[in-house]
Amino acid sequence: MKAMLLCDYRQLEIRDLPAPTCGSGEVLVRIHACGICGSDIHGFDGSSGRRIPPLVMGHEAAGVVAEVGKEVADLEAGDRVTFDSMVSCGRCAYCQRGQANLCDDRRVLGVSCGDYRKDGCFAEYVAVPRHIVYRVPEELPLEHAAMVEPVSVAVHAVGRADLQAGSRAVVVGCGMIGLLCVQVLRALGCERVLAVDVDDARLELAGQLGAEAGFNPRSTDVIQEICSRTEGRGADRVIEAVGASDSVAMAIACTGKGGRVVLVGNIAAQVDLPLQDVVTRELSVVGSCGCSGEYPQCIDLMTRGQVRVEPLISRLAPLEQGPELFDRLYQGDSGLMKVMLQP
Numbered sequence: 001m002k003a004m005l006l007c008d009y010r011q012l013e014i015r016d017l018p019a020p021t022c023g024s025g026e027v028l029v030r031i032h033a034c035g036i037c038g039s040d041i042h043g044f045d046g047s048s049g050r051r052i053p054p055l056v057m058g059h060e061a062a063g064v065v066a067e068v069g070k071e072v073a074d075l076e077a078g079d080r081v082t083f084d085s086m087v088s089c090g091r092c093a094y095c096q097r098g099q100a101n102l103c104d105d106r107r108v109l110g111v112s113c114g115d116y117r118k119d120g121c122f123a124e125y126v127a128v129p130r131h132i133v134y135r136v137p138e139e140l141p142l143e144h145a146a147m148v149e150p151v152s153v154a155v156h157a158v159g160r161a162d163l164q165a166g167s168r169a170v171v172v173g174c175g176m177i178g179l180l181c182v183q184v185l186r187a188l189g190c191e192r193v194l195a196v197d198v199d200d201a202r203l204e205l206a207g208q209l210g211a212e213a214g215f216n217p218r219s220t221d222v223i224q225e226i227c228s229r230t231e232g233r234g235a236d237r238v239i240e241a242v243g244a245s246d247s248v249a250m251a252i253a254c255t256g257k258g259g260r261v262v263l264v265g266n267i268a269a270q271v272d273l274p275l276q277d278v279v280t281r282e283l284s285v286v287g288s289c290g291c292s293g294e295y296p297q298c299i300d301l302m303t304r305g306q307v308r309v310e311p312l313i314s315r316l317a318p319l320e321q322g323p324e325l326f327d328r329l330y331q332g333d334s335g336l337m338k339v340m341l342q343p
Contacts, residue, residue, distance in 0.1 A: 002343060003123035004322045006053045009046040010330070012323040017056070020119075020127040027075055027133050028067040029083065032142040033316070033340045034121040035060035035150070038176065040110070041329050042267070052112040058122035058341075059085035059109040062136060062145035072130045082145045082299075084132035084152075085109050086290055087118065101156070101290040122322060124343045134295045140303050143316060143340050147309040150338075151298040152291035154180035154307075157264040158188060160288040161237040168192040170226060170235040171211070172251045173265055174202040176338060178241035179209055179312060181264075186210040187306035190237075194229065196222055196250060201334075205311065217250065226254050235259060243267040252277050252285075260284040312338050319343040 001019040004012055022028040037060055043051025051057055062082040068075050075081070087107045088100035095103050109128070110120020120126065136145040154177055161169070169190045171178045174197035185193045195206035195214040203214030213229070215222045226235060234256030240248055243265030251261050252274050261283060278285055301307040314336045317325060322341050329336055 001124040002319060003056050004058075004319055004341070006044070006051060006055045006057055008053050010044060011053075012044075012326055014320055014322070017123065019125045022067045022069050022127050024069040025071045025130055026069045026127045027065055027072060027081070027083075027130055028125055028127050029061075029063040029081060029133075030066040030125055031061050031121050031123060031343050032063040033061065033146040033342050034058040035146050036322075036326065036329060036339045036341065037150070041326070043111075044326055044330055050111050050113040052114060052117070055110070055112045055117065056119040056121075056123050057110040058120035059111070060146050060149040061121035061126070062142045062148070064142075066125060069130070075130070075133065075135075080136040080138070080142060080145070081133050082136055082148045082295070083128045083134065084291070084295060085149050087129060087132060090131060099292055101292040122319065122341060122343070134299060136299065137303055140299065143313065143342075144302060144309050145299075146340060147312070147338070148295055148298045148302065149291075150176055151180055151184075151302060151307055151309065152294045153177055153264065153288075154184045155294040155298050155301070156291040157181055157239055157241075157262050157288040158184045159294070160262045160286050161239060161260055163188060163190055163237060165189075166191055167236045168194075168230050169237040169239065170194045170196060170251070170254045171206070172196045172238060172240045172247050172254065173242035174199070174206045174214070175241060176312060177264060178239070179206055180307065181239045181241060182206050182211050183209050183307045184301070185239075187301055192229070194226060194235070196254070209308065209311065222250065223253050230256065233257070238262070239264060241265045243271070245272040248272070249274050252283065255281070255283055257281045258283070260286065262286055262288050264288040309338075313340055315339045317341055
């Protein structure tokens with residue numbers, strides 16, 4: 001099969017590789033589209049430590065069933081599907097209590113971190129366990145269905161926010177996950193959503209996707225603006241979707257007494273925390289990792305148009321253009337947000 005292989009750091013090549021075999025409890029999927037994730041870009045140069053070459057990256061994907069294993073009775077060739085990026089064991093204590101994202105033996109498609117290697121979806125085919133596969137309705141284009149994975153990250157993060165009636169929320173960071181969080185917050189009943197980012201174009205997009213207003217800390221007193229729109233109290237819920245010291249500090253400063261901050265951004269391994277603000281205002285600060293069973297909810301939100309992914313897809317391109325597009329994303333091409341490769 002045709003695949004894009006990370007041969008060495010910052011070196012991608014289109015190769016002819018053996019197609020995966022379909023195990024008895026697995027589904028072989030012919031990939032229609034696979035998105036380039038920010039984590040793939042960080043893995044591209046080795047900075048994340050989670051993409052050790054040689055490796056086929058890619059984990060945001062959808063396609064058509066090509067073959068099913070002998071133990072799979074409820075899917076057949078031709079079915080339109082997407083699948084979780086994480087392969088959970090289904091047996092450990094975390095899986096048993098509905099926290100598959102914390103599985104003791106989890107493996108992520110397109111990741112090689114030393115403990116395991118799991119080739120991903122920048123390829124014509126991938127084989128995945130049946131229990132992480134979900135049907136895609138006909139009205140949802142497969143290139144949109146490939147976005148269910150990042151949508152699920154946003155849905156999980158908003159779930160961790162524990163929204164209450166009348167909640168007023170702020171999203172700090174309007175990259176892919178932040179823009180999806182804006183939409184999910186609105187879809188799940190948040191009355192007021194405000195956005196914060198250092199890029200005015202992204203703030204404008206956040207407004208188109210449901211944010212009441214957007215603020216750039218480089219040109220605006222963000223805290224003053226948020227206080228003025230929340231009767232001086234600050235936000236009830238804040239989602240931090242960057243993962244750096246400055247943005248975490250901003251998220252905490254935006255949060256009112258007794259509020260909750262959800263940390264889903266993850267670009268830095270360690271950040272500074274304004275501890276006194278957290279303690280004296282009795283804030284709840286929680287982490288959010290991946291997703292845990294939210295795929296059906298995501299597919300429903302997307303099918304009903306409550307979460308729109310088309311405005312976030314910058315480019316559909318054949319797999320052969322993958323190396324060039326990776327380079328452009330790595331260099332910070334501001335004209336590209338989500339790039340979908342089609343093997």
